Amino acid sequence: MLFKTLKKQGKYSFSNARSDFLAGLIVAVMLIPQGMAYALLAGLPPIYGLYAGLTPLLIYPFLGSSKHLSVGPAALMALIIYSGLSSMAEPMSERFIELAITTAFVAGCIQVILSIIRMGYLVNFLSRPVIRGFTTAAALIIIMSQLRYLLGVETERSGSTLLNAYQLITHLDGIQWMTTAFGTVSLGFIFWVKFSGRRLPASLLMVTLSSIVVYSMGWESGNMKLIGSVPMGLPHFMLPDLRLSTLWQVMPIAAVICLISFIESLSVAKVIAAKSDSAAISGNRELWALGWSKIVSAFFQSFPNTGSFSRTALNAEAGARTELASIWTAVFTGTGLLFFTSLFYYVPQTVLAAVVIGSVVSLVDIREARNLLSRDPKDFYVFMLT
Numbered sequence: 001m002l003f004k005t006l007k008k009q010g011k012y013s014f015s016n017a018r019s020d021f022l023a024g025l026i027v028a029v030m031l032i033p034q035g036m037a038y039a040l041l042a043g044l045p046p047i048y049g050l051y052a053g054l055t056p057l058l059i060y061p062f063l064g065s066s067k068h069l070s071v072g073p074a075a076l077m078a079l080i081i082y083s084g085l086s087s088m089a090e091p092m093s094e095r096f097i098e099l100a101i102t103t104a105f106v107a108g109c110i111q112v113i114l115s116i117i118r119m120g121y122l123v124n125f126l127s128r129p130v131i132r133g134f135t136t137a138a139a140l141i142i143i144m145s146q147l148r149y150l151l152g153v154e155t156e157r158s159g160s161t162l163l164n165a166y167q168l169i170t171h172l173d174g175i176q177w178m179t180t181a182f183g184t185v186s187l188g189f190i191f192w193v194k195f196s197g198r199r200l201p202a203s204l205l206m207v208t209l210s211s212i213v214v215y216s217m218g219w220e221s222g223n224m225k226l227i228g229s230v231p232m233g234l235p236h237f238m239l240p241d242l243r244l245s246t247l248w249q250v251m252p253i254a255a256v257i258c259l260i261s262f263i264e265s266l267s268v269a270k271v272i273a274a275k276s277d278s279a280a281i282s283g284n285r286e287l288w289a290l291g292w293s294k295i296v297s298a299f300f301q302s303f304p305n306t307g308s309f310s311r312t313a314l315n316a317e318a319g320a321r322t323e324l325a326s327i328w329t330a331v332f333t334g335t336g337l338l339f340f341t342s343l344f345y346y347v348p349q350t351v352l353a354a355v356v357i358g359s360v361v362s363l364v365d366i367r368e369a370r371n372l373l374s375r376d377p378k379d380f381y382v383f384m385l386t
Helices: 002-009 014-041 047-051 056-062 075-085 094-116 120-125 128-151 161-170 177-196 202-217 244-276 283-298 309-317 324-339 349-363 366-375 377-385
Strands: none
Touching (some): 014 047, 014 075, 014 202, 014 309, 014 324, 014 349, 047 324, 056 283, 056 324, 075 094, 075 128, 075 244, 075 349, 094 120, 094 244, 094 283, 120 283, 128 161, 128 177, 128 244, 128 349, 128 366, 128 377, 177 202, 177 349, 202 349, 309 324, 309 349
16 A cells, blocks of 8 residues: 555655656556547546546556555456446447446446455466466457557447457458558557667657657548547546446446456556565455456446556556556546647557557467466367367
8 A cells, every 4th residue: 555655764865766757657648548548448438548548647646555556447357347238328329338337336336345355366266277268268369459550440349259359350451551550550660669679658659659640731621530529628527327227237337347357457466466575465455456447437427447567567668666656647547638638639549549459469478378288178179279
């Protein structure tokens, strides 16, 4: 927890303050384009991705056990939201938005209850092959869902990966070549930065440069799909839909989100804590912190949040010393919402698709599959079955 960390350190030094400030800024630079991309992946307007990257970062640092975990929108949560709610309401509609926000509230309540009855140990029953198989499959599904945006192909979006693949293949004659060029160049640059080890904000650079090109060339009226108008200002207080019928309707998807967000957050928190010699991560405290992050955020128009693999790793690499780094990330995200949303109008959707693909491709764990096959074929079969 934030207060406990500061108490242990005694006087909060200028060096720590500078490190937290810079880490918060660097993570915010990644969060803003990611948040908009993940909102679109979830079937929501882009602004809701920024809302989901604001309030949770002001709640988790006071309750969680990890000083590096960056809580907010994530690709896996977005995919689950779309798959689970698209049969209940039309994506992008007001009803779909209401259901997504209510799902966050219900999932948070479940996590808080599980924390109270101390059920954090249940994650120990999930084996490594199951977790790695799940995240690998999720990453592949997310990549497949973004190809239509990357290529500019007009197809109906479906909750079925096989149907999405079929529709994409049968509509390849409708590829928009300018859209494809923007997307593939963006993706290539993001991969180059990721695998070359360079410390550059690749996602923000591509979002910024592509917007400048679209604006300067006057392509906003062409075939390339853009983000369009993004409302300016902080999220306002709003009650979720707390009718019993709605709560019961979203209960199954909320239960899935409760489990997956806990596994995802705990996994990345433990990995980063082990690398940085931080205090041990408590499963029950993580349930408590993640639960309240979802509950409070639901009253400020946020869809379900979780710990992000990429942003948590970046937070640690950027030198975050305490949980205050996450609060700085929230401050910079809020500043963007207050003053800079008009700049997002010209961002091409194909570039955001490249941001999503670039973020999740590292979750396709081929190396783990090879290790399991050589070490224990039974674990490999579990991985593949999952």
